[in-house]
Structures are given as C-alpha cells and as structure tokens.
Amino acid sequence: MISYDECVSEIQTLLAQSHAGGSIVPPESDLIDELGLASLDVMELIEALEDRFDVAFPINELGDVRTIADLAKRIQTLT
Amino acid sequence: MSLLQKLDAARDFQDQLGQLGVNAIGATIDVTGSATEGKIEGKRVILAGTNNYLGLTFDPACIEAAAQAVRTHGTGTTGSRLANGTYAGHAALERELSVFLGTRSAIAFTTGYVANVGAISTLAGPGDVIMLDADSHASIYEGAKLSGAEIYRFRHNDPADLDKRLRRLGDRCARTLVIVESLYSMLGDVAPLDQFCEVVKRHGAFLLLDDAHSFGIMGETGRGLAEALGIEDEIDFVTGTFSKSLGSVGGFFASRKHDVAPLRSQIRAYMFTASSTPSVIASTRAALKRVAQGQALRSQLWRNCQRVHEGLTSLGFKLGAAPSPVIASLMDSPEHAATAWQVLLDAGVYVNLVVPPGAPKNLSLLRCSLSAAHTDEQVEQIIEGYAAVAQRLFDQPRAAATAYG
Numbered sequence: 001m002i003s004y005d006e007c008v009s010e011i012q013t014l015l016a017q018s019h020a021g022g023s024i025v026p027p028e029s030d031l032i033d034e035l036g037l038a039s040l041d042v043m044e045l046i047e048a049l050e051d052r053f054d055v056a057f058p059i060n061e062l063g064d065v066r067t068i069a070d071l072a073k074r075i076q077t078l079t
Numbered sequence: 080m081s082l083l084q085k086l087d088a089a090r091d092f093q094d095q096l097g098q099l100g101v102n103a104i105g106a107t108i109d110v111t112g113s114a115t116e117g118k119i120e121g122k123r124v125i126l127a128g129t130n131n132y133l134g135l136t137f138d139p140a141c142i143e144a145a146a147q148a149v150r151t152h153g154t155g156t157t158g159s160r161l162a163n164g165t166y167a168g169h170a171a172l173e174r175e176l177s178v179f180l181g182t183r184s185a186i187a188f189t190t191g192y193v194a195n196v197g198a199i200s201t202l203a204g205p206g207d208v209i210m211l212d213a214d215s216h217a218s219i220y221e222g223a224k225l226s227g228a229e230i231y232r233f234r235h236n237d238p239a240d241l242d243k244r245l246r247r248l249g250d251r252c253a254r255t256l257v258i259v260e261s262l263y264s265m266l267g268d269v270a271p272l273d274q275f276c277e278v279v280k281r282h283g284a285f286l287l288l289d290d291a292h293s294f295g296i297m298g299e300t301g302r303g304l305a306e307a308l309g310i311e312d313e314i315d316f317v318t319g320t321f322s323k324s325l326g327s328v329g330g331f332f333a334s335r336k337h338d339v340a341p342l343r344s345q346i347r348a349y350m351f352t353a354s355s356t357p358s359v360i361a362s363t364r365a366a367l368k369r370v371a372q373g374q375a376l377r378s379q380l381w382r383n384c385q386r387v388h389e390g391l392t393s394l395g396f397k398l399g400a401a402p403s404p405v406i407a408s409l410m411d412s413p414e415h416a417a418t419a420w421q422v423l424l425d426a427g428v429y430v431n432l433v434v435p436p437g438a439p440k441n442l443s444l445l446r447c448s449l450s451a452a453h454t455d456e457q458v459e460q461i462i463e464g465y466a467a468v469a470q471r472l473f474d475q476p477r478a479a480a481t482a483y484g
Contacts, residue, residue, distance in 0.1 A: 038436065043213070043232060056247040058229040 002053060002079045007072035014048055015068070027069040046071075053079050099417035101432065106424070113137050114326075114452040119429055125457050125464075127447045128431040130264075132296050132404050133376045134452025135326035135369055141362040145327075148361035156354045161343070164354030172364050176331055179371055180302060181311065184340035185333035188348065189355050191291055191320025192218040194330025197348030198318050198339075199258065199287065200225035208248060208255040210241065210284070214265070214439045219258055219289060228256075235439070236263075238274035245282040255284040261293035261304035265438055265446060267405030269293070272304055276313040287316040295324025296377055296404060301370040311335060325366040327359050380404060380451035383458050387449060390462035394469045399444070407433075408445040408465070410472075416443035419468040428464035 012024045019035050031037045037045070039062070046057050049071075055078035065071045108126075111117040114134035117126050135141055148168065158164035169187060176185040188194035199222030203209050207228040211219055214235040223230045231248075234240040245252055257279050259270050272288070279286040290303040298306025301324070305311040315336050321329035332339055332346075343349060355363075369376070381402075388402035399407035410416035413434040420432040423445070431446040438444050445468075447461065 038441075040436070040441070047232070047234070050244075050247075054247065056231055056244060058231055060224070060230050 002076060004072055004076050007049075007053075007076050008068060010049065010052055011045070011068050011072055011075075014045060018045070025068070027072065028067050030066050031068065031071070032066070049075055055079055096434070099413055099434070101417045101421050106429065108429075111136075115450055115454070115457055117429070119424065122424075122427065124424065124427050124429045125453070125460055126429050127449065127453070127461050128429055129450070130292075130323045130448050131326060131450045131452070132324045132380055132448070133326070133366075133370065133373060134450045135324070135366045137452075138326065138366065138369060140369065141326060141365040144365040145358040145362040149356075149358040152357035154358075155356045158354065159350060159352060160354045161350045166354075166357055166360070168357055168360040168364065169354060172360050172367075173331075175364060175367055176333060179300075179367060180317070180333055180335070182317070182333035182335050183338045185331050186339060186343060186346070186349060187355065187360075188330040188332065189352055190328055191318070191322055191330035192221075193348045193352060194318045194320070194332050195219055195289060196222040196225060197346040198316065198332040198342075199223055199256070200348070201342055201346045202226075202285075202287070202316065203228040203256045206254065208251055209258065210244060210248075210255055211258040212236065212260065212270075214260075214263055215258060216260065216264065216289065216291070219260075223258070236268060236270055238271055238278050241275065242278045242282075245278065245284060248282075252282040252284045255282075256287055257284050258287045258289065260289040260291065261297070262403060262405065263439075264292050264405060265433060265444065266399030266407045266442075267403040268400035269304065269403065273308050273310055276310055280313065285315040286313070287318065288314050289318050291318070291320040291330075292323060292405065294319045295370045295373070296380060299374070301373055301377065321359075321363045321366075324370060325363050327363045327366065329355050329359060329363060376451040380449065383449045383451070383453050386458050387447065387461060391447075391465055394462070394465055395473055396465065396469070404449045406447045406449065408447070410443045410445060413443045415472055416445060419445050419472060422468045422471050423464045426460075426464035426467045428461050 008027050016022050016024055019037060029035055031042055050057055106119050109118045114131050114137045115126055117124060156164040173185045173187050188197060195218035203226040205227040209223040209228045209230045211223060211232055212235055213232045231244055233244050248255060259275050262269050293304040295301045297304050305314050312335055316334045318332050321327045384402045384404055387406055391398060396408040399409060410419060416432055416434055423430055433444040433446050435441045
C-alpha cells in the first residue's frame with residue numbers, strides 16, 4: 001500500500017498542472033467548490049490516478065469525494 | 080440550502096446560454112413539410128441537424144402505414160406492455176426486428192433512451208461491474224447508475240485502455256458488462272468495434288453495443304457497424320433506436336447469443352411505462368422494410384457525407400472525425416459556435432449548436448447531420464452556409480468577437 005502523503009502529493013502535482021496554476025494547494029481544498037473542477041475534470045483526475053497507481057476507482061464513489069484528502073484516502077485503500 | 084436553489088442555478092445556466100445571443104436550448108421548428116426542409120422563426124431552412132439519416136419521416140409507405148394504424152387502432156394504447164399495451168403490431172415488430180438482426184429475440188421500448196436505461200439497469204446489478212466508454216450517451220450513464228453495479232470508465236474509443244482496466248478487475252470480468260456505441264452522436268466518430276470485441280472476449284466479459292447511430296446506415300443490409308465488420312456474432316447484446324434511420328420513436332434490446340425475452344418481466348422501464356402508439360409501431364415496421372432494401376438510400380447518404388466533409392474541410396473547418404452522417408465542426412469557443420449557428424440559420428441552414436457541458440471534452444460544436452433525402456442542391460446550400468460562417472469567423476474574427484464577446 002502506498003502512503004497517504006505520497007497519494008496527496010501526486011494529486012497536488014496533477015492539480016498544479018491542470019487547475020491550480022502551478023501552485024500546490026492544501027489537502028483540505030474542495031475539488032469543486034474551491035478549485036473549480038467540473039465533474040468531468042474530477043473523473044479525468046481519477047483516471048490519471050488510476051494509471052499512476054494501477055488501481056480501479058468506481059465512479060459511483062465520486063459523490064463521496066469532496067477534498068484532495070478524501071480522494072487520497074480512498075485511492076490509498078485501493079492500492 | 081433550499082430545494083428551490085436548484086431552480087435558481089438552472090435559471091442562471093439558461094441566462095449564461097442566453098448571453099451567447101441565440102436560443103441555444105433549442106430552436107422551435109414551426110413546420111417541417113418534408114424530411115429536409117422546415118420553417119424556423121418564419122424562415123424556410125434546410126434541416127441538417129435532425130438525425131433523419133435515411134429521410135424516412137416522410138416516406139409515403141411509412142406515412143400511409145401510420146395513418147391506417149391510427150384509424151384502425153386509435154391514437155394510443157393507454158397502457159404498458161405487460162398490461163393492455165401489447166397489440167399485434169408490437170409483437171410483429173419485435174419478430175421482424177429479430178429476423179432482420181438475426182437475434183434470438185428482441186424487445187421494443189417506447190424510446191431509445193428507455194431501452195438503454197431498462198436493458199443496462201436489468202442486465203447488471205449490485206455486485207456486478209459496468210465498464211463504459213467515457214463518451215457514452217446519458218442514457219447509458221443513467222442505466223449504469225440505476226443498476227447498482229460498480230461503474231468504471233475507460234478512455235473514449237481506446238481498446239488498450241479498456242484492456243488495462245479489465246486486467247485490473249481480474250476474475251470480476253466474468254461479472255462485467257462493457258458498453259460501447261457504434262457511431263458517437265456528437266463527434267461522428269466510429270468505435271474500433273472489432274478491437275473492443277477481441278479485448279472483451281479475451282477477458283471473459285460481456286459486450287453491449289448501443290447501435291443507435293449506425294443502425295440502418297452501415298452494413299450491406301443496414302444492420303449497422305457490426306454487420307459492416309462481419310462480427311455480429313461476437314456482440315452479446317445490442318440496443319438501438321427507431322428515432323434515427325427509422326424516422327419514428329422507440330428503441331430495442333436484442334441479442335444473437337442470449338435470449339433476452341424473459342427479461343420482459345424484470346425490466347421496469349418496460350413494465351411501468353406506456354407502450355408505443357400503434358401509428359408509431361406501424362411506421363417503424365414500414366421503415367424497417369425500407370432499411371432492409373435500402374442500399375440506394377445508404378449509397379446516397381454516404382455520397383452526401385463525403386461531399387459535405389470535403390466541402391467543410393476545404394473551407395478550413397476543423398472536423399471531429401472522418402466522413403460520417405454526423406459532421407461536427409470544432410469551434411474555438413461557445414461564442415464562436417453561437418455566432419456560426421446564427422450565420423447558418425440566416426443562410427437557411429439549421430444545424431445543432433452544442434456547447435459545454437453538452438459536448439464531450441468541453442468542446443463547442445456545430446453538429447451537422449446529413450440525410451439520404453438531401454438533394455445535391457441542398458448539399459451545396461449547406462456548404463454555402465458554412466462558407467458564410469468561414470467568411471465571418473475565419474476572415475474577420477474580430478468582428479465576430481465584438482458582436483458576441
């Protein structure tokens with residue numbers, strides 16, 4: 001299993017490239033309300049994480065993911 | 080947050096679309112009169128955004144069949160298929176579909192949307208897995224969600240990505256339904272169906288093909304993309320619609336490999352909605368006969384597709400895919416797409432305006448759909464309409480930006 005910190009760091013790096021204008025945002029950032037991701041953007045972020053960690057993340061669980069920390073914890077359990 | 084705040088959010092969204100300067104939610108077609116012409120805002124236009132691929136909405140035999148049925152059987156069945164809503168025509172249509180498609184059985188639904196929601200939500204359930212193409216139609220997403228199965232997406236039209244994701248599922252593949260479409264309705268691109276079949280088979284999963292847009296227009300006899308590729312026996316399940324090449328409304332669910340008929344008593348979207356009106360069933364049956372003998376119509380349709388694709392390419396439009404009955408022009412922004420849509424309408428050509436979030440990958444599109452019924456003159460008028468757009472947007476981009484930006 002990968003560490004929570006490694007997972008958060010990967011999400012932060014991906015978001016810095018796509019939505020945060022290069023800056024690293026804190027783990028408690030809300031993906032939609034604070035970072036402005038659309039639901040499609042969240043799905044694309046998850047696809048990138050699935051490939052990075054070779055896991056399968058069901059999109060039924062999208063509703064449970066609000067923050068970077070939520071996403072990191074869930075991805076971590078899948079590895 | 081109040082329940083009614085959703086209404087405010089919806090109103091805000093409509094206002095944003097309104098700022099594009101056009102009625103982006105959908106123009107009202109006042110009169111049609113033929114498969115290819117109508118009147119919008121009092122102006123005669125060529126209809127090039129109606130999915131009426133074979134032009135059968137005004138086929139004399141289809142109209143006569145519908146007229147006779149409405150006189151004989153009335154305007155509606157006033158009941159669901161399992162109650163009083165199965166007439167001899169409904170059963171005959173299902174038999175004829177089965178014979179045409181070579182399937183073990185076929186179930187007819189009231190719309191194509193309902194066919195997908197009903198079939199998918201019943202085939203898969205809790206504990207199962209649905210793996211769907213990222214660009215799937217809303218009805219596929221809805222059916223998947225309703226099923227209670229775990230849902231995964233794979234990258235659009237990417238068999239290697241599907242392969243990778245099925246590998247991650249391991250032995251759960253035996254409980255996995257993979258869903259792809261044949262021809263995608265927004266960009267007009269065609270699935271690499273033979274490669275998908277190979278991947279699905281190798282992993283021991285099941286494949287459902289939504290053939291809404293290639294049914295009637297691909298394959299020697301119009302049975303769609305799988306017929307054209309010679310792989311119909313490889314497909315586990317197929318769904319389709321009557322509202323494109325068949326020119327009416329309705330949908331179907333069928334299979335060559337499995338008998339789907341027993342699912343009638345399980346599919347809630349079949350059991351608890353009113354059945355199709357007899358006139359719709361009658362025109363669909365007449366249209367199915369025309370499709371089966373429709374080689375000339377299909378040839379004409381594909382000639383029209385080639386001509387418009389060539390014309391738009393030479394005008395400098397960036398197009399979504401190789402020639403197909405859906406020709407999508409990729410526009411730089413929603414504002415440019417809206418300007419272009421209005422220029423086309425002013426030039427007497429109606430196409431579909433597609434802006435985010437309605438289009439895949441946040442694209443803004445002008446979606447033109449062609450018909451076998453478009454005459455050579457109409458095809459040239461469609462291209463001339465796009466020439467007016469090119470002149471407005473490509474030669475004078477600043478003027479367009481000022482008008483709507």
